[in-house]
Amino acid sequence: xxxxxxxxxxxxxxxxxxxxxxxxxxxxxxxxxxxxxxxxxxxxxxxxxxxxxxxxxxxxxxxxxxxxxxxxxxxxxxxxxxxxxxxxxxxxxxxxxxxxxxxxxxxxxxxxxxxxxxxxxxxxxxxxxxxxxxxxxxxxxxxxxxxxxxxxxxxxxxxxxxxxxxxxxxxxxxxxxxxxxxxxxxxxxxxxxxxxxxxxxxxxxxxxxxxxxxxxxxxxxxxxxxxxxxxxxxxxxxxxxxxxxxxxxxxxxxxxxxxxxxxxxxxxxxxxxxxxxxxxxxxxxxxxxxxxxxxxxxxxxxxxxxxxxxxxxxxxxxxxxxxxxxxxxxxxxxxxxxxxxxxxxxxxxxxxxxxxxxx
Amino acid sequence: xxxxxxxxxxxxxxxxxxxxxxxxxxxxxxxxxxxxxxxxxxxxxxxxxxxxxxxxxxxxxxxxxxxxxxxxxxxxxxxxxxxxxxxxxxxxxxxxxxxxxxxxxxxxxxxxxxxxxxxxxxxxxxxxxxxxxxxxxxxxxxxxxxxxxxxxxxxxxxxxxxxxxxxxxxxxxxxxxxxxxxxxxxxxxxxxxxxxxxxxxxxxxxxxxxxxxxxxxxxxxxxxxxxxxxxxxxxxxxxxxxxxxxxxxxxxxxxxxxxxxxxxxxxxxxxxxxxxxxxxxxxxxxxxxxxxxxxxxxxxxxxxxxxxxxxxxxxxxxxxxxxxxxxxxxxxxxxxxxxxxxxxxxxxxxxxxxxxxxxxxxxxxxxxxxxxxxxxxxxxxxxxxxxxxxxxxxxxxxxxxxxxxxxxxxxxxxxxxxxxxxxxxxxxxxxxxxxxxxxxxxxxxxxxxxxxxxxxxxxxxxxxxxxxxxxxx
Numbered sequence: 001x002x003x004x005x006x007x008x009x010x011x012x013x014x015x016x017x018x019x020x021x022x023x024x025x026x027x028x029x030x031x032x033x034x035x036x037x038x039x040x041x042x043x044x045x046x047x048x049x050x051x052x053x054x055x056x057x058x059x060x061x062x063x064x065x066x067x068x069x070x071x072x073x074x075x076x077x078x079x080x081x082x083x084x085x086x087x088x089x090x091x092x093x094x095x096x097x098x099x100x101x102x103x104x105x106x107x108x109x110x111x112x113x114x115x116x117x118x119x120x121x122x123x124x125x126x127x128x129x130x131x132x133x134x135x136x137x138x139x140x141x142x143x144x145x146x147x148x149x150x151x152x153x154x155x156x157x158x159x160x161x162x163x164x165x166x167x168x169x170x171x172x173x174x175x176x177x178x179x180x181x182x183x184x185x186x187x188x189x190x191x192x193x194x195x196x197x198x199x200x201x202x203x204x205x206x207x208x209x210x211x212x213x214x215x216x217x218x219x220x221x222x223x224x225x226x227x228x229x230x231x232x233x234x235x236x237x238x239x240x241x242x243x244x245x246x247x248x249x250x251x252x253x254x255x256x257x258x259x260x261x262x263x264x265x266x267x268x269x270x271x272x273x274x275x276x277x278x279x280x281x282x283x284x285x286x287x288x289x290x291x292x293x294x295x296x297x298x299x300x301x302x303x304x305x306x307x308x309x310x311x312x313x314x315x316x317x318x319x320x321x322x323x324x325x326x327x328x329x330x331x332x333x334x335x336x337x338x339x340x341x342x343x344x345x346x347x348x349x350x351x352x353x354x355x356x357x358x359x
Numbered sequence: 360x361x362x363x364x365x366x367x368x369x370x371x372x373x374x375x376x377x378x379x380x381x382x383x384x385x386x387x388x389x390x391x392x393x394x395x396x397x398x399x400x401x402x403x404x405x406x407x408x409x410x411x412x413x414x415x416x417x418x419x420x421x422x423x424x425x426x427x428x429x430x431x432x433x434x435x436x437x438x439x440x441x442x443x444x445x446x447x448x449x450x451x452x453x454x455x456x457x458x459x460x461x462x463x464x465x466x467x468x469x470x471x472x473x474x475x476x477x478x479x480x481x482x483x484x485x486x487x488x489x490x491x492x493x494x495x496x497x498x499x500x501x502x503x504x505x506x507x508x509x510x511x512x513x514x515x516x517x518x519x520x521x522x523x524x525x526x527x528x529x530x531x532x533x534x535x536x537x538x539x540x541x542x543x544x545x546x547x548x549x550x551x552x553x554x555x556x557x558x559x560x561x562x563x564x565x566x567x568x569x570x571x572x573x574x575x576x577x578x579x580x581x582x583x584x585x586x587x588x589x590x591x592x593x594x595x596x597x598x599x600x601x602x603x604x605x606x607x608x609x610x611x612x613x614x615x616x617x618x619x620x621x622x623x624x625x626x627x628x629x630x631x632x633x634x635x636x637x638x639x640x641x642x643x644x645x646x647x648x649x650x651x652x653x654x655x656x657x658x659x660x661x662x663x664x665x666x667x668x669x670x671x672x673x674x675x676x677x678x679x680x681x682x683x684x685x686x687x688x689x690x691x692x693x694x695x696x697x698x699x700x701x702x703x704x705x706x707x708x709x710x711x712x713x714x715x716x717x718x719x720x721x722x723x724x725x726x727x728x729x730x731x732x733x734x735x736x737x738x739x740x741x742x743x744x745x746x747x748x749x750x751x752x753x754x755x756x757x758x759x760x761x762x763x764x765x766x767x768x769x770x771x772x773x774x775x776x777x778x779x780x781x782x783x784x785x786x787x788x789x790x791x792x793x794x795x796x797x798x799x800x801x802x803x804x805x806x807x808x809x810x811x812x813x814x815x816x817x818x819x820x821x822x823x824x825x826x827x828x829x830x831x832x
Contacts, residue, residue: 001701031702034736041787041797243715244744302745348759352775
């Protein structure tokens, strides 16, 4: 493998016909084999953590919800993942070539997240359109990884939700049960036989909260990756545990959400469901562990992360309870994304004032 | 007592053992005429024979004259560019020319300062007010002197090893410090654990001296940073003002003070360590200053980089041509390049430790065996992971300053605390995007400094009396 890559390397050198694709080759080369760039300034040794590892750990943490979604909703999810990766990769590579920049590994996460946050019965072409739009408008037009304002996967989802509202609210699949879940169903049959438009949150509006165990395990309808609280908590705690997901956001978000839903439930039990229902249904856990912890679109400052979590947690429960939407996580995170620079500004200014006083 | 913010000690393979190996006097000493960024001018003629303790080179600094004393007796050969000299056939001598043991009760602080400057010991002091070496002139005395025995950077000569070897000199040195601090001033001694036998020994020998206080600190890098240390001590002491001067000196510095004043021996020896994954038998050495590195630094593997200084602050040095400097205490060896590993980002990561817990070794508490003089990743834009803010011991937000500097907003970077950076290099070490934060910050500081000087120069030329006063200061 190493030898094959080395043999190919000259083909991509300047002046050769394949030169425009050097970025693709380099990305593949460095993906396969860790690259060794010598340091030329102190500290001469560095920590082994790099973005490839960061992104890969997010993908590994997403595996439990992904496996759960395949179990509950069938092989279709695998297909959606494939489509998402291909469509997103095309946009990503095209922009890297145009900009003559490195291909960034951030896409591994966006491409993996996207199928997990849409209805499992969504037509595949919509998956492709959504992820392409998300990567293009959510990330590339802002200048690529590290410069985007909004979470690309959520931008893609919002686009679909506004462009194809029916498809995005009706393609829920009844989860499989038993030892094999939906694993034995074919991809084609799983889409037609069990489509419904009722998710626990929709039912919850009518006062039907369902069984806590079903919600916890994920035996409910919903976006592909968001149903199984158990799988999300396993993956999420792993991600927080290895130090990649910022615990500040997760803790402040979930604490705010829980506290506020408890208060609202006490105040208006008809409108707001019980705390366990709010926590286990919809995208709150998935969003808290995997979407709100995206470092790029959150505040830059660590103290800002607490505020960010509080805003998202509060807005989510408010949208869920007092608006026409049954789910508020997506808008809450996007709202948090908008607030992030503002939160940073306040925190940075207050630190500057403190420094000026201390001088 | 502990760091107020951040701090982090990488766990690296190749920690030196505590035994000291004495390196015999080599057949030549290589002496570089540069120390703490100050270049010294040779004070001897080419080919002359100098005695132990005679000045080899001098520099005008801190209001006086600093000296590099001859670490042995021998014949001097000066390099053509006058940056380096070699002492041929050096001989040890029992007494040094121009030095004699002093009695600490009877000498003035002025005499102490002059002797320490002549003995090459003065640059070991740090003054919080001067942000560097304290001034050799003036009557003003520091409010406290901090004597620090904790060196956490991988890997520097450990305070405990120095204490065990040179206990008497250290006690003598601390007694002399009494003459340097102001009335009712204190000596603050920094150790790991007050219950440790070495700490007990020190406590018993110094107890009853009202002006000595003990502090224990955890082993978190960069507690030894003099700027952080002086500020931490200041915040602990009630009744100390923000502008009270605090001096800091480390284990080998205080040992040199005791040797120079109490025994009449100018700086001539250092305890140095070799450490790191490529060091063969990492341990402590007692070496004469100027000893060629290749006479004791041994590396394993064909292609090793040796850093002069520790992992975080050291810079590559040529083992074949350099000698032990007057302030060296660490030589860190690691491979020059790592191997290109297949799909390393999905491997469990044995033999790697990280600030994050993303490598298998973090689970089992091992040491980093894979570290090499490489970025261990590829440069990328900042993703705002916040690791730098978490480790920063100065309580600033390196990622925010980076973003300001990236947009060339120097003024905002200054307001965000750029000048509070103590250059510990931790932010650059942990950055997953491999951004050269340290270089960016140092460059920006130099740029700001230059701009300020230019403004002062312009103001002076236009005849502003006030700015002249500023410059005279």
